[in-house]
Amino acid sequence: KNQVEQSPQSLIILEGKNCTLQCNYTVSPFSNLRWYKQDTGRGPVSLTIMTFSENTKSNGRYTATLDADTKQSSLHITASQLSDSASYICVVSASGGYQKVTFGTGTKLQVIP
């Protein structure tokens, strides 16, 4: 069964600090992995998308890494800001139709002053 597990479930950090969120998956055959940011009560917004051959992708202060051998991904946030407070969702797609997409339950990040 395809699964995506994210850790930690929640995280509180001080403004200006860095943090790393983890995503482990068992989706097969792997097609791509995406990180979304979801502000409370809003729709998710895509941050990065990585395919099998990519192991790092950046979007401003967000850097995602992918290790397809160990089936792990991380999202690193640098110099956090209060606006980074949100849920971060890891989404992994297997090859094939849309029913092959598996969502993680997300990491809830709170950045405090």
Next chain:
Amino acid sequence: DSGVTQTPKHLITATGQRVTLRCSPRSGDLSVYWYQQSLDQGLQFLIQYYNGEERAKGNILERFSAQQFPDLHSELNLSSLELGDSALYFCASSVGTSGANVLTFGAGSRLTVL
């Protein structure tokens, strides 16, 4: 503004009632997806339509139905509502049907069943 429009933003209704949620996809996108997100829960995939036809089905209850119209807008119909149906309902759209497509989400419709 993501380009995906959902109405209404908020809806309060009673158990046993029926509601319709509406979604207009981003211009040029042919696929529409519906998701349910209960309080502090992850997104649950309900159903996908592509150019008017159902393409994939997730954990959608029999009391729920959806369709996509020729102008590509979609409606999600929820009937015989129960308290547990209270949730945020998101619509997303993409160009194609594959799982590789990046989804663009709307702002959601918050349904409260009393």
